[in-house]
Amino acid sequence: MTIVAVLNATPDSFSDGGRFTGEAGQVNVDAAVDAAGALVAEGAHVLDVGGESTRPGAPEVSAELEMARAVPVVKALAKRFDRPISIDTRKAPVADAALEAGAALVNDVSGLRHDEGLAAVVARRRAGLVLGHSRGTPETMQDDPRYADTLREVADELSLAIGRAEAAGVPRSALCIDPGLGFGKRLDDNLRLLTGVGELRERLGLPLLVGPSRKAFLGALTGDPVEARDPASWAACAVAAFCGADAVRVHSVAGALRAVQVGRAARDAALRHAPEPGTSTSPADEEFGA
Numbered sequence: 001m002t003i004v005a006v007l008n009a010t011p012d013s014f015s016d017g018g019r020f021t022g023e024a025g026q027v028n029v030d031a032a033v034d035a036a037g038a039l040v041a042e043g044a045h046v047l048d049v050g051g052e053s054t055r056p057g058a059p060e061v062s063a064e065l066e067m068a069r070a071v072p073v074v075k076a077l078a079k080r081f082d083r084p085i086s087i088d089t090r091k092a093p094v095a096d097a098a099l100e101a102g103a104a105l106v107n108d109v110s111g112l113r114h115d116e117g118l119a120a121v122v123a124r125r126r127a128g129l130v131l132g133h134s135r136g137t138p139e140t141m142q143d144d145p146r147y148a149d150t151l152r153e154v155a156d157e158l159s160l161a162i163g164r165a166e167a168a169g170v171p172r173s174a175l176c177i178d179p180g181l182g183f184g185k186r187l188d189d190n191l192r193l194l195t196g197v198g199e200l201r202e203r204l205g206l207p208l209l210v211g212p213s214r215k216a217f218l219g220a221l222t223g224d225p226v227e228a229r230d231p232a233s234w235a236a237c238a239v240a241a242f243c244g245a246d247a248v249r250v251h252s253v254a255g256a257l258r259a260v261q262v263g264r265a266a267r268d269a270a271l272r273h274a275p276e277p278g279t280s281t282s283p284a285d286e287e288f289g290a
Helices: 029-042 063-080 092-101 117-125 150-167 187-195 197-204 216-222 230-243 253-272
Strands: 002-008 046-050 085-088 105-108 128-132 175-178 247-250
Touching: 002 029, 002 253, 029 046, 029 063, 029 253, 046 063, 046 105, 063 085, 063 092, 085 092, 092 105, 092 117, 105 117, 117 128, 117 150, 128 150, 150 175, 150 187, 150 197, 175 197, 187 197, 187 216, 187 230, 197 230, 216 230, 230 247, 230 253, 247 253
Parallel strands: 002 046, 002 247, 046 085, 085 105, 105 128, 128 175
Antiparallel strands: none
16 A cells, blocks of 8 residues: 655645745755655655645645745655655646656646646656545635535546546546545545545546545544644544555654554455455555556
8 A cells, every 4th residue: 555755845734834944935955855765764655745735724826936845855856765756736837847857746636626737737747646626725625615425526526537637638547536635524524535435436446545644624533733643644544544545645654554554454354254255345456646
């Protein structure tokens, strides 16, 4: 199972914003590389770099500022590590610059709603693409989100995103889906999606990434502040692995790696002892982002 490690070159991300930025907003690339080295040592398979916060309430930044933050980090990581680098962006110019700098994947939390031209960049660069589900914008997405049937509606909207990607020339083999925990969701919506990843994966027929790490719904369940949510994040990762996810996106790698090992082992045991063999809804054996 793939562990995608978060590395935010932002001053305002909800959990790790400001780790590598000075008071004037400049990015300390060496510090980011050192942090990435620790994540790789813990077992990260993919490094996901972001230059714009998409936390609830976050304002949009310009493509130029986002590139100035993220692209130097991507370039340094690509030179240093033999792990795929992902660029977390909604914008075509940022994706293009990051892929030129050495990234291999684009992680778009908007599912191509923000900038449909991003798909053409991915197709031209022959990169991988994670299609995330969200509604509205980061500034508005938690303004009274409502679903009548969370799993069905998220699946339908991700299906539209897949169609946009394929229409631009991105092959299905390059796609991965993300149900977007915390992006325009209520507490129960997040729990339904977390436990329904196998159903979602079966319906859409693509590898599935889950990103529960340190998110507000975990704080709502446990009462923990953001800096104390890693144990709850690991529990969510174990649930995701048990239910059939292919990858998890996390801030703290070592605990997540162990959590998904337990979750996957429990899933395998449950499938081996199921009354009717072959009932798995999610074999989860495809390479993430391949």
